[in-house]
Amino acid sequence: MARPILLAVDDDASVLEAVVQDLRREYGATYRVMRASSGQAALEMLDQLKTRQEPVALLLSDQRMPGMTGVEFLERSREPYPEARRVLLTAYADTEAAIRAINTARIHYYLSKPWDPPEEKLYPVLADQLEDWQAGYQPPFEGLRVIGHRWSLQDHKVRSFLSRNHVPYRWLDIAASEDALKLLEERQLRPDQLPVVLFADGTSLVQPEPDELAARVGLSTQAAQDFYDMVVVGAGPAGLAAAVYGASEGLRTLVIEPEAPGGQAGSTSRIENYLGFPSGITGADLGRRAHIQAARFGAEFLTQRATGLRIDGQYRMVQLADGREVSSHVVLLAPGVQYRKLDIPGAGRLTGRGIYYGAALVEAVSCKDEEVFIVGGANSAGQAALHFAKFACKVTMLVRGDGLSATMSKYLIDEIERTSNIVLTPKTQVIAAEGQERLEALQLRGPQGEYRVPATSLFVFIGAAPGTGWLPPAILRDEKGFLLAGPDLRTEGRLPEQWREPREPFLLESSVPGVFVAGDVRHGSVKRVASAVGEGSIAVQFAHQYLAGF
Numbered sequence: 001m002a003r004p005i006l007l008a009v010d011d012d013a014s015v016l017e018a019v020v021q022d023l024r025r026e027y028g029a030t031y032r033v034m035r036a037s038s039g040q041a042a043l044e045m046l047d048q049l050k051t052r053q054e055p056v057a058l059l060l061s062d063q064r065m066p067g068m069t070g071v072e073f074l075e076r077s078r079e080p081y082p083e084a085r086r087v088l089l090t091a092y093a094d095t096e097a098a099i100r101a102i103n104t105a106r107i108h109y110y111l112s113k114p115w116d117p118p119e120e121k122l123y124p125v126l127a128d129q130l131e132d133w134q135a136g137y138q139p140p141f142e143g144l145r146v147i148g149h150r151w152s153l154q155d156h157k158v159r160s161f162l163s164r165n166h167v168p169y170r171w172l173d174i175a176a177s178e179d180a181l182k183l184l185e186e187r188q189l190r191p192d193q194l195p196v197v198l199f200a201d202g203t204s205l206v207q208p209e210p211d212e213l214a215a216r217v218g219l220s221t222q223a224a225q226d227f228y229d230m231v232v233v234g235a236g237p238a239g240l241a242a243a244v245y246g247a248s249e250g251l252r253t254l255v256i257e258p259e260a261p262g263g264q265a266g267s268t269s270r271i272e273n274y275l276g277f278p279s280g281i282t283g284a285d286l287g288r289r290a291h292i293q294a295a296r297f298g299a300e301f302l303t304q305r306a307t308g309l310r311i312d313g314q315y316r317m318v319q320l321a322d323g324r325e326v327s328s329h330v331v332l333l334a335p336g337v338q339y340r341k342l343d344i345p346g347a348g349r350l351t352g353r354g355i356y357y358g359a360a361l362v363e364a365v366s367c368k369d370e371e372v373f374i375v376g377g378a379n380s381a382g383q384a385a386l387h388f389a390k391f392a393c394k395v396t397m398l399v400r401g402d403g404l405s406a407t408m409s410k411y412l413i414d415e416i417e418r419t420s421n422i423v424l425t426p427k428t429q430v431i432a433a434e435g436q437e438r439l440e441a442l443q444l445r446g447p448q449g450e451y452r453v454p455a456t457s458l459f460v461f462i463g464a465a466p467g468t469g470w471l472p473p474a475i476l477r478d479e480k481g482f483l484l485a486g487p488d489l490r491t492e493g494r495l496p497e498q499w500r501e502p503r504e505p506f507l508l509e510s511s512v513p514g515v516f517v518a519g520d521v522r523h524g525s526v527k528r529v530a531s532a533v534g535e536g537s538i539a540v541q542f543a544h545q546y547l548a549g550f
């Protein structure tokens with residue numbers, strides 16, 4: 001397979017030579033380093049590379065060049081290579097332009113010249129960028145294949161599971177690929193057994209459940225130890241932060257998560273307001289990085305769902321979907337919230353067959369050159385619309401209110417306005433979904449009355465509710481199911497009767513001592529990545545204090 005390309009662009013021959021040398025020294029073994037002396041020449045080169053289907057990982061361009069500036073070049077490079085990482089080299093005086101370009105040209109980073117020593121100022125930045133590119137890159141395929149129907153819920157679940165766990169695969173739609181039929185025949189499988197997952201060693205899984213698939217692709221489903229200091233339920237930002245701090249501070253930490261680490265953030269296309277990532281970070285990247293970080297400190301991860309919690313004296317036992325239990329002194333509940341479902345005729349039947357919840361990333365490519373509908377007017381819907389606009393020919397946002405200003409952050413509204421293929425349809429509700437095998441049309445109610453539009457894909461972002469029904473009644477919650485903790489446990493100034501400890505509950509402690517709560521699932525929490533991360537980290541401090549009492 002051809003090595004992915006790093007392309008350096010600068011009109012100053014000596015600077016270009018220096019960049020190329022530095023790149024070759026560090027990345028020459030894994031990447032091919034190419035050069036161009038102007039933006040125009042670089043664009044022509046990219047067109048040729050595209051025709052030859054060669055992978056381009058990174059574009060590193062100087063800003064000040066005659067004819068075409070670095071920002072212009074990087075912006076135009078998104079057409080042939082939208083996934084390549086775009087880094088701008090600037091002089092100190094161009095910093096303002098570089099910051100503006102984060103929005104307009106979607107550059108991923110800017111570096112100030114000179115970059116000496118490269119070990120400090122160049123390589124760490126580029127290594128980070130290349131790691132992100134690698135995570136999303138699907139090389140010409142040699143491994144795992146999924147054959148299914150685009151309009152099947154089970155197929156969608158298999159693909160989501162693999163994507164979210166960063167397992168590279170190639171998807172073959174039985175309706176569109178002759179190879180798919182051939183492969184099925186070769187493996188003596190039938191189209192009525194779809195979805196199937198084919199492995200490179202010749203084996204296959206028919207209609208696999210997530211745990212079966214998890215075990216086959218090397219994800220852990222059984223705890224390695226009998227006992228842990230802390231079991232964390234949920235690997236969203238809250239659970240991952242707790243895992244990083246807990247494990248790094250010496251707690252034997254187990255994280256239980258049925259999906260890929262990252263939580264809701266993992267399904268969002270780009271988080272732009274998380275501190276320290278000026279050009280945004282995808283939720284999946286954040287989840288992947290935090291997962292690696294926690295694992296590096298020794299946290300263990302299980303691909304499992306928690307289905308119950310049992311209290312036995314000082315032991316807290318978390319029950320798992322496969323019937324096993326894991327035991328610990330401390331449990332941190334961070335299961336977040338789940339997407340609220342559309343309550344309209346047809347929605348249940350067509351879920352996964354054209355109607356999706358928070359599935360923006362995995363389905364986006366399937367919607368190439370189609371029209372996509374999005375329901376919702378909050379930030380999550382805005383992020384999804386921008387993400388789909390890169391693939392779909394038109395994105396229609398169906399919003400109940402007059403507009404977006406009351407519900408969405410300004411930076412997203414501005415970007416939506418700048419994106420020509422996103423159309424905002426205010427004061428409009430979906431009242432029914434139609435279709436036999438898959439979504440075919442939507443019934444809408446707007447200012448002009450009720451009407452029908454043909455539709456193949458509808459993505460729903462209408463808020464979320466906590467999934468806490470599996471917890472015992474001893475864990476108190478509010479009327480909506482959010483968990484009560486710390487001062488919120490008091491009603492009319494009094495702690496609940498079941499609280500028998502001689503001390504006050506810690507700030508994030510639930511009604512059961514030693515069981516803590518963090519993130520979106522907590523009553524009154526701020527629904528933000530940073531808040532969830534903050535709470536997960538703080539909870540670990542209280543866990544230490546609780547454990548100190550043993």
Ligand SMILES: Cc1cc2nc3c(=O)[nH]c(=O)nc-3n(C[C@H](O)[C@H](O)[C@H](O)COP(=O)(O)OP(=O)(O)OC[C@H]3O[C@@H](n4cnc5c(N)ncnc54)[C@H](O)[C@@H]3O)c2cc1C
Binds near residue numbers: 236526
């Ligand atoms: C589409 C969208 C866009 C968003 N954009 C932004 C943004 O730009 N900036 C921002 O700050 N915030 C954003 N948010 C909000 C942010 O994602 C959440 O506030 C944050 O993810 C909450 O983290 P958490 O760890 O509490 O829960 P979650 O992220 O919900 O993670 C909970 C995890 O627990 C797992 N889980 C659930 N039940 C169980 C169980 N029984 N057993 C084991 N595991 C379980 C889930 O699979 C999940 O992975 C967005 C949210 C959405 C939905």
